[in-house]
Amino acid sequence: MGDNDTTDSPAERYPDRATIRDVAARAGVSVGTVSKALNDNGRLKQETRDKVIAAANALGFRPNAMAQSLHRANSMTVGILSTDSFGRFTFPIVEALEERLAEHGIAVFMCNATDDPAREKQHLDQLLGKRIDGLVVTARRMDRRPAIAVPGNSMPVIYVFSQADDPDALCLLPDDHAGAVLAVEHLIDGGRKRIAHVTGPERFEAVTLRHRGYVDALTKAGLAARAGYYRNGKWSEESGRDAVVALFDGSNEAPDALFCGNDQIARGATDALRELGLRVPQDVAVVGFDNWDVMALAARPPLSSVDMNLRALGRAAGERLIAMIAGARLKGVERLPCSLVVRASSVPPPSPKTDKKTIEEDHP
Template sequence: MRDQGGGLRVTIRDVANAVGVSTATVSKVLNATGRVSEETRKAVLDAAKRLDFRPNAMARALQSSRSSSVGLLTDDTYGRFSLPLMAGVTEGLIAHGMSVFLCTIDGPPELGATHLDALLQKRVDGLIISGRRVDRLPDIDLSGVPVPIVYALSQGPEHGVTLAPDEKQGARLAVTHLIEIGRRRIAHVTGPERFRVVRERAASWRETLAAHGLASDMAVLNGDWSQRWGHTAVAELFDGRPEAEWPDAVFCGNDQIGHGLVDALRERGIAVPGQVAVIGFDNWHVLAEDSRPPLSSIDMNLPALGREVGLTLMRMIAGEHQAEGTTRLPCTLVRRASTIGPVG
């Protein structure tokens, strides 16, 4: 980052590296909070002076925060999405001396209310609300909450600030990759149609095929988010069709479906990716890398999303206005052997 004079701005991390301490320790010294030895305090202040460290306006505003902490409330009990998101949130905030309290609210409404009350009693400076679905607001009453709120992987209110992965862009990446490796009959096997992400990805599948002059005579196959459904879907795709009409690629709505689908193809003696290339969505490493062959997938970059969520909330705490509505962050393609063959 450059300062107003055009030079590179010295960051709190630079000061921490110069002294050999954590950014949290530097923040404690600069904000006169927490316990730090006199020797460390002097070393930090000397380094800050030597490096001409000047906190930006955001950091100065945060110095007056009540607790240097934020709360993350989620109904994602399994942590499939909330844990990588929180890792990114923590990374984005730790350099500014902010800590994060994680509370799960998957249960009766009273549970969410209890956790919310506890966080407000701790005088958190802001809240992050996260969920398992981007088309559903977690069951918690946030009316009258006196601190800024950012929504992530969850439906936010009309005038709220929400960050989410760009589902349509991610689906476009998947289908474009299949087209670029020479596939032309690309099927789509996905989750329940009631999910907005399912409808968005399916729309992007159709649009991307059409943009490349391709059409699919196969309907979107909807099932549940499971390996069992991926396994079952193979029968619907291949049984009763002459081999010339088989799909030569399948775009799966998540990695669980993709994993099950690859298993069923292998059992039938259909080569992946030789005869049929398969790509999933989510880049859930435990499934994608355990698949035989390993599954190409679309990564929603949840840690990066979390970092941006944390920094957005920090700017709101500092009094900076943030655009209302949903901001979508790009997904990335992770190539593995299920579309490009053995690697190495």
């Protein structure tokens, strides 16, 4: 290097980190007093505590997180084990969960097992090795799965958008039945009487619960669940298009509304209705499920849809986990409310005399 080279050496760029002994020397107290002051325990005068904190701040001292965790028996970290490689359902849950835990100074480690038991076990072993204080298990679907085996049941585990086959597990889920009731009652309130239900494979519990809600809402209104109006298929736009072709083939009285099991099905259905020359919602109203912006807002017209309030699930999981880490014993299945976002696919365009606020064109 030349004489005029002003580049700092590695030692200058990265000076030695201040130690607890440095803080003690600067504050003129013992190492034990520094520990008590920074961990907010023991009997100290406020003046002494303030002096230690000022010394630590001046030196840029940061306590060793692992040493602190050993001292208080908590690592202030939580693991998230997911099987949702796509992230459609997991990301909103995890985002809200992290925000809630961060309010308590708790950090998150996230691992994706992608439905591979061996990979899941590997991730679990790694998380346990980090001495996490709790575990959140989530997935891309809500059906039951084997419970996570935690040695000695020594750590809180919560299943979110997922269920364990253990009756003592705590599982947080959206209320699929009540969400379906919201959708169908909305269509009935709009004057629809011939409502078909187009949804996914029957093997999914969510499909069963939503169909039950559909039937219950019709029954409450004195309407029949007509033969041929319940259509199962794939979770795809193609399945929605195929269902419309079958429902409107002229062999039976055609529906005046469709309650779809997800937004992909609903979007395929609206495309097929348009190709048949039918207007949405004037001729056929459509409501989807999931309130997935990518599908719901891109559809023409924009889709009314049931929102599972995934962020609320994440916040609730954070609150329950904090309570369990503190010693609360929680178990059972909690089903949290869904909400209905009304857009143009289920409400006719407003006339000049109609309050235009009845239609929500954008996500709330």
